[in-house]
Amino acid sequence: METGFRKWIIVVTIITSTIIELIDTTIVNVSINTMSGNLGASLEDTAWVITSYAIANVIVIPMTSFLAEKIGRKQYYIGSILLFTLASAMCGFSHNLWELVAFRFFQGIGGGALLSTSQSILFETFPVKERATASGIFSLGIIIGPSIGPVMGGYIVDNLSWQWIFYVNIPIGLLAALLSYIYLKPTKRSQDGRRIDWLGIFLLTIGVGSLQVVLERGETDDWFAAGYIIALSIISALSLAVLIWWELKIEHPVINLRVLKSTTLSISAIMTFVLGFGLFSAVFVFPLYAQRIIGYSAFQTGTMLLPGTLMAAMISPFLGKMLQSGIRPQYLIITGFGLSAVFGFMMSGSNLETGGAYFFIPLICRGLGAALLIVPLTALAVSELKPSDIPQGAALNNMMRQMGGSFGIALINTYIAQRSAANRTALIAHVTASDPLTIMRRQSYVNNFMAHGATYLRALQASLGALENTVVRQTFLLSYMDAFLLLAILNACCIPLVIMTIKKRVAVKAGKVEIPDAH
Template sequence: MKKLGFDKWIVVITVTTAALLQTIDSSIVNVTLNQMMGNLGASLGDISWVVTGYAAASAVMITMSGWLTAKLGRRNYFAASIILFTIASIFCGTSTNVWELVFFRVVQGIGGGGLLTTAQSILIQTFPKEDLGIANAIFGLGVIIGPSIGPTLGGFITDNLSWNWVFYINIPFGILATFLTYTYIKEPAEKMLAGKMDWLALVLLVMGIGGLQIILEKGEEKDWFDSRFIVGMSIAAGVGLIGFIWRQLAVKLPILDLRLLRQRRFAVGTLFNFILGFGLFASVFIIPVFCQTILGFTASQTGLLLMPGSIATGMMMPVVGGLMSKNYISPVWYAGIGFLLFFGFCFDLSAISLAAGPDYFFWPLIIRGIGMGLIFIPLTTVTLADLKNIEIPQGSALTGMIRQLGGTFGTAIMTTYISTRTMFHASRLGDNVSTYNPLSVDRIRQYTSLFLSKGDALMAATSKAYGIMQGAVMKQALVMTYADAFLVIGGFFLICVPLLLLFIGKKIEAPAHTEMVME
């Protein structure tokens, strides 16, 4: 088969740049929220909508990207998403109050939601199957590395410039990606069919996905179902999701073709994409939080801590892509090894303690990085292998939406788990701090003597001594909680290994290449 030559690598650079814009921006603002609150005079509840609004809008647009690709054309929709994302970034950076910023973050999410899934379908429909592994490998860097470097990059920019530059940094990359899109990305010869806009389905989709995203983002803050707001959102999300599923199965040309789930491999692969999103975002969430809040690492130290694992993923992607192009073994085996390695990473960190330093994380994060490299490309190949070329944009949209929801579920579940599990461990450890425990009595006596020697009165010294003991108990409870959290995440990946047998069937090949319409 004829190679695409230099142009194919430009396509890879284009879609990878767009993928990085979306994945980095989903997490880069997290470390700038405090500065935004001060500059914009916002409360924590107000500023959190900067994150929630982007995530909800992005999830809705990921779901619609297959239909919009068919309606507008692959190149036009991809370019429009980049342009909208870039323009919204400008207005985010120039916002003068929090609700103006939230509005433009929603607009930015509308643009960003179309980038990942459209980029993936462009690669699959552009490359011959013998080159697809390498192409997916390079593209996977944007998906895997983006969430890891986002907080570090955001912290560096905030410390040295201001929060506004978290958005301004998107502008040159957006302009470059737009130029490359119109210059090198072509439309496929085979055109997808798209029906008229189903406004009822769109309303149900916004209710369902938007409501679910808000529940997961705000549930812990609002005390879950003790809040009328969360109960109302739950009802709206349930009605929206059930109604949307019914609507998509009832119409001939749906916004999101759920009938693709009738194909066993695609359905199983979609489930695995949920678990991949869960593990990727949950681990990226809890490691920086643990290192900075418990071990006292700076944002820069945490970023350097995560870097070797990201490099390991980057090195593995081309290796796995090259091996898959040789068809030595089934992609399912690569994914299985990757899931086992990810479990090994989580199991290793489940023994973490307050004595852990940067060196402690090095090899576990290397193992995680290698595991991610082994999972992403084979999972993508297996999931989309049985789809017709014309079905790939819809398939990519569905798996992308599920992976996004997996990440949101992972972050929300880990947040709730850490909160409740910490109280459990603190209660058990606190039972040992009493006048009936000689060790705790001796420790309190030592602390009390220390404060008395500094001139404190007896009652004040005793109060401070108990305060130190309670702080030590809480800190140890947090360490035990994070250790448990790593085991929970690892358990999800371990369960996946036997479930990979569901992929067994006819020989798995990369989706067929579609010849491009040359202009």
């Protein structure tokens, strides 16, 4: 526990490290086209730049507690920052795609370690009675990072080269490592002489890594139509099943699944998974919709996300104070899911004529909803754990959020593709040579092209292309509307789940959230 200047310099360092790690989960998305052209690779292959980072993140997050104990938390934290920073530099220096993919994997290993270790350090920096405030502060990084990634990425791609997406991490990472070295308390490595759980590490790597590849690449390769997707799905299921059995059997596991005996942590983990699903899916779907349908640039799209993000950042510390003062977390969680549902319902009501002003309110709801979910769920997850179990509980909770995001993006992407096929079939059923509206629309196109100097035959041919473009645009519009509606329904369905799973009164004593029973 720290006080005064030292306490707040640690807070700034921790939040900075969290933000740069989460920025890198989304900052690359807007530069895939540019990377693909510069590196002479297909878009499908270039997507591995995103996939490799996500795989490394999810593999290393649940191991952070074990590794920090073995290496010493301060040493492990600083080493992770330096690995993240060095890998960022090497990503920028890469000469071909597969070099970049490899260095992104190492960047993900360093970054994933930062997420859970940062949370543990922050909780121990604050006294128990201020742990809810610490959760509010930690949530700043979770909210801000993924949301400003597209803004930064769009600006950098428009004004510099794609390499600067990685170079910007270098001075920030070096400063964070220096401040951590100066201000974090030294920690000793575990000297109990227990054996390293190599089998657990192997099973975790294979199981989670295979699952992540399936989620990231499934839609691209038509899911179970691809043999490697089937093989990896089987490998993942078997590995994770054996992992659970093994980790519960041995005395010193790499992942202490026994902390899930805490009902509060188990419930929070489920809700955090849903939170990750909605949080990352919304950040994935909205930029695609804004750029492909409305015609905004990457930078304009990112800028539209900023007001909601800033609003969420402003209220997060106060939400921690509210929890300490006795506000029941269920109220915040239900409100958060409600606002997230409002975002989806409002977005599903937009159309091709919708202006930028319309998106302001739903995006504010998205930001506020995320804050109202992250803060109480983060606090609840570790509220009943012993201090020695907090790092493992935080790691598992963070893994569930990242896994929820991976599942969300994969399923939403698949849903959009399926709805696109269905919506196109429904639309073209009305676009026939005998349909009066189609005849009128085609004739207006012909007249417009002829007015600009085209011959009748060329104008007629161009009108067919224009009709096709209209159908394609309307198809994608309807598909994205369906995706927003699905997100709204999922969030709305979580509200009764909160009420059903957390029945008993939540007592808040001395700033510590305690749930006596929850079934």
